[in-house]
Amino acid sequence: MKKKFKFRFTRRAFAYPYMIFLIVFVVVPLVIILINAFLDDANKFTFQNFVEFFTDAGGGLTVLGNSLIIGLVTTLICLAIGYPVAYLLAKYHANSRVFVLLFILPMWVNFLIRTLSTKAIFMAMDVELGMGTVLFGMVYNYLPYMILPLHTTLCSIDHSYIEAAEDLGADKMTVFLKTVLPLSVPGIVSGITMTFIPAISTFAISEILSSSKIFLFGDAINMHFSKTTNSFGVGSVMSLVMLVLVVVANVIVNLTSKDEEAASVL
Amino acid sequence: MKKRKLIARICADGYLGLVLALMYLPIFLIIVFSFSGTSRFSFSEGFTLDSYRQLFDPELNGGLLNALKYTAILALSASVISTVLGAFSTIGIYALGRRMKKITLTVNQLPMINSEVVMAVSLMVFFAAFSAVFPQGMTRLIISHVAFCTPYVVLSILPRLQRMDPNMYEAALDLGANPFTAMIKVVFPYIMPGIVSGFAMAFTLSLDDFIITQFNKGDTGIETLSTYIYEDARVKSLEPFWFAVFSIFFVVMFTLLLLVNIKRTQKEVKK
Secondary structure: OOHHHHHHHHHOOOOOOOOHHHHHHHHHHHHHHHHHHOOOOOOOOOHHHHHHOOOOOOOHHHHHHHHHHHHHHHHHHHHHHHHHHHHHHHHHOOEEEEEHHHHHHHOOOHHHHHHHHHHHHHHHOOOOOHHHHHHHHHHHHHHHHHHHHHHHHHHHHOOHHHHHHHHHHOHHHOOHHHHHHHHHHHHHHHHHHHHHHHHOOOHHHHHHHHHOOOOOOHHHHHHHOOOOOOOOOHHHHHHHHHHHHHHHHHHHHHHHHHHHHHHOOO | OOOHHHHHHHHHHHHHHHHHHHHHHHHHHHHOOOOOOOOOOOOOOOOOOOOHHHHOOHHHHHHHHHHHHHHHHHHHHHHHHHHHHHHHHHHHHHOOOHHHHHHHHHHHHHOOOOOHHHHHHHHHHHHHHOOHHHHOHHHHHHHHHHHHHHHHHHHHHHHHHHHHHHHHHHHHHHHHHHHHHHHHHHHHHHHHHHHHHHHHHHHHHHHOHHHHHHOOOOOOOOOOHHHHHHHHHHHHOHHHHHHHHHHHHHHHHHHHHHHHHHHHHHHHHHH
16 A cells, blocks of 8 residues: 555655646746736736727727637638538548548748748739738638648548438438538538638738738737837736737637537646 | 448548538649749749759749748757756656646646747747847747647656556665666666657747747748748749649648558558
8 A cells, every 4th residue: 555655655746747837838928928917117017018009099909809800700711611622532532541631731841931932922913911911811820720630520420310311301401401511510610710720820921921001910929028118017918908819719619519528638 | 220321421421521622622732833933822833843953943942942041040049958858757747746746747747838929029028138148049949839839849758658557766776876877777768769759849840930939030041841932932933843842742741641540540540
């Protein structure tokens, strides 16, 4: 008994350095952001930063609105293009890994390289840089992140459900709407978060593909923390808003895929 | 009926092909016109290897080589540190009580789900607040890269550990091994595939990172490939030199990734 206690103790101890690491380099920095949100330039307690952001004094709320719209449009286009891709891949090419891989590969090429390449092409074609090019760049960048989770979910659907629906007399459309689509909801939700959250918070894509004309939430956070502006307070409030969006998105993901995922992670 | 199925199949493949073509068109164009020696996407100067010759021009490639050096140092040290840290802590986390395990894994997920900008900014403010302890430069970069890579290492090792028969470890103890030997000789070999894929993931993530590096590099002159491209090519337009660099990148990345994945598929088929 004594020996057993000792061995469990030693094994647990391996986790302690990392737990300290997580507290120091993940939790504490976020707490500092939280504190910063309540401090003014003279390090005194204030609600001014929140007032400034939520009354749209510096245009922060407008930027958030624009980012949410662009993020939403990007996500919808990705879903509209990506769902058929994932569906057809699962239906016809479930066994050819390389073909599936081709759709995922661009994810691993540095996004700056890809974005700058598209910009060069747009400029050579004399396309005016603006909303259209930014949306193209966003979709181009985040499409693989939509296809990957959708494909995983669609491939894991038990084929007997579809056969059962067919045997019970459902036509093709009904089979899709009543069995495949509902069963792929976890994939849809995780695809949406994997595109939506990065899309509203990137700062380089919109900057490059609109020649700094279009300003998104990530650009705004970047600007507030730059040395020239140095308005950490409002920047911190914006980071907190972003953090809230992230947490909400992940709560939704966890709720939709509770049964399988939660069990496997814990 | 058979004919209709065939048509459906052709339409499906047509759609998939079209999406793939669009996804790869920019990459393809860059590679083709890297042989034009201009950045105007035309062969007005004919076929030439000029842009590739520029790679050897010390005036042009100085910044690039410097960035490549730092990228390699950073990615290697960050991935080695996060793999070692991740491997040991996963074993520890696995042995934790239910409550502590849940809390640790939740915090562990934070860097993965958090928006990169927020994580970058929070680390920047943190380092600025304790600047005496964390000097600008490599120290900050390695710490921040380890912070966002280790969670992926932990999550790639944990499933393997969960599948391992706990009796194997006990058996090693019964046969006279002390806990440390049992760990090295029994547990580690079993979770090795998880460690390897965790390392690969950490390495690629670190290699590919832009936002966290951009915020935390400070002004010590350290540039990684991503930040150097951002600083150089964003301001000026894309010069022929970059066409050559990007082309080499595309080809190397795609060959490597395809090779790795084909090999993995073959292994799985054998099993």
